[in-house]
Amino acid sequence: MYKKVLSLAIALSFSAGFASASDDPLRAQAKAVGLAPLPQTVEIPDNAITPEKVALGQMLFFEPRLSASQLISCNTCHNLGTGGDDNLPTSVGHGWQKGPRNAPTVLNAVFNKAQFWDGRAEDLKAQAKGPVQASVEMANKPEKVVATLKSMPEYVARFEAAFPGEEDPVTFDNMARAIEAFEATLLTPDAPFDRWLAGEDEALTADQKAGLKLFIQKGCTACHSGVNVGGQSYFPFGLVQKPDAKILPPEDKGRFKVTQSPADTYVFRAAPLRNVALTAPYFHSGQVWDLKEAVSIMGKAQLGMDLSEEEAGLIAQFLESLTGEQPQIRYPILPVETANTPRPAL
Numbered sequence: 001m002y003k004k005v006l007s008l009a010i011a012l013s014f015s016a017g018f019a020s021a022s023d024d025p026l027r028a029q030a031k032a033v034g035l036a037p038l039p040q041t042v043e044i045p046d047n048a049i050t051p052e053k054v055a056l057g058q059m060l061f062f063e064p065r066l067s068a069s070q071l072i073s074c075n076t077c078h079n080l081g082t083g084g085d086d087n088l089p090t091s092v093g094h095g096w097q098k099g100p101r102n103a104p105t106v107l108n109a110v111f112n113k114a115q116f117w118d119g120r121a122e123d124l125k126a127q128a129k130g131p132v133q134a135s136v137e138m139a140n141k142p143e144k145v146v147a148t149l150k151s152m153p154e155y156v157a158r159f160e161a162a163f164p165g166e167e168d169p170v171t172f173d174n175m176a177r178a179i180e181a182f183e184a185t186l187l188t189p190d191a192p193f194d195r196w197l198a199g200e201d202e203a204l205t206a207d208q209k210a211g212l213k214l215f216i217q218k219g220c221t222a223c224h225s226g227v228n229v230g231g232q233s234y235f236p237f238g239l240v241q242k243p244d245a246k247i248l249p250p251e252d253k254g255r256f257k258v259t260q261s262p263a264d265t266y267v268f269r270a271a272p273l274r275n276v277a278l279t280a281p282y283f284h285s286g287q288v289w290d291l292k293e294a295v296s297i298m299g300k301a302q303l304g305m306d307l308s309e310e311e312a313g314l315i316a317q318f319l320e321s322l323t324g325e326q327p328q329i330r331y332p333i334l335p336v337e338t339a340n341t342p343r344p345a346l
């Protein structure tokens, strides 16, 4: 029986050609450890994604008047032209203040189990209310945001279209819902790795395949797996060996601040690695600019391994294959202010 199956498999692999058959075992292994293709679209259970809501959410994402200064929009720190982040070590917000953490990308964020490095927001709509109010980010007040939006008739009409049947649709909550719907469209499918997973052997270079093998064999996939190659669970940063204080600043205790549990000291969400080649600098502290160096640090900190230069380089090349098709966004034209629009407060 076994012999028959084997000879059938060999016959099949001959007919499919050597090259394509040779990647199947690695592909099966990648799938077995939970690596998965990024879907083209996604649904949000409690927030229907309609064209009206997405269009409104896109305007709000680019709307600097959501901030007190009327100068800072979501796109300031999550620039959709540069991989959905700001390419700074830590973000700069209201009054040129430096925040404590690196901005993660908004691309594919919908697939993360929870939002922020410490997972303190359960989903994108809970998340979106944070930066608008955070004093080091947009420093605004919900009432002022609503007054600003209501002062411009085009926004009122667009909220009515996006939230049909609601008596008073221009609310802070609905702002967050519209932004969430837009963010759910910020997906980057068809990365070389996705095409390879789908059976296209030539989508990865030989070095990238070697890097993928190492990524699995060394144990990176224990924490970085699933559709987003991370973003699903929490681990101590420095599980085996603490990285130095520049990379893991002692004052940021990670999830401890969320749960108050001592076991969560220096625990962070395993970073999602989709598009990671576009989002340097790395780690919540944003102190490492080179992807290969970030890989070496992970080897030591999380696995207690000294990866060779060559191994770290191959893994970094594999990570580059996670860069997908970037969403093509048309910069929205925003409504002009009226006499009732609150004025900027710098």
Ligand code: HEC
Residues within 6 Å of the ligand: 061, 072, 073, 074, 075, 076, 077, 078, 091, 092, 093, 094, 099, 101, 102, 103, 104, 105, 106, 109, 112, 114, 115, 116, 117, 118, 124, 127, 128, 129, 131, 132, 136, 137, 138, 179
């Ligand atoms: C001043 C810069 C700044 C602005 C403005 C800003 N963000 Fe962020 N954003 C950050 C930083 C920094 C973090 C990480 C903070 C943390 O983990 O504690 C973050 C985290 C996020 C995340 C979580 C991603 C993940 O993988 O966990 C999302 C989503 C997000 N922001 C969306 C938005 C939206 C929507 C807006 C506009 C309403 C916005 N941001 C405005 C800097 C900014």
Ligand code: HEC
Residues within 6 Å of the ligand: 117, 215, 218, 219, 220, 221, 222, 223, 224, 234, 235, 236, 237, 239, 268, 269, 270, 271, 272, 273, 276, 279, 281, 282, 283, 284, 285, 294, 295, 298, 299, 302, 303, 315
């Ligand atoms: C025990 C779990 C664990 C293992 C194993 C692990 N990581 Fe991580 N990884 C994390 C966590 C947690 C973070 C977030 C660290 C922080 O707070 O900055 C992270 C962050 C990263 C980052 C930075 C991403 C960014 O956007 O800043 C890279 C790159 C990375 N890991 C690659 C790897 C590679 C490659 C391996 C295998 C050699 C690996 N990781 C093994 C948990 C793990």
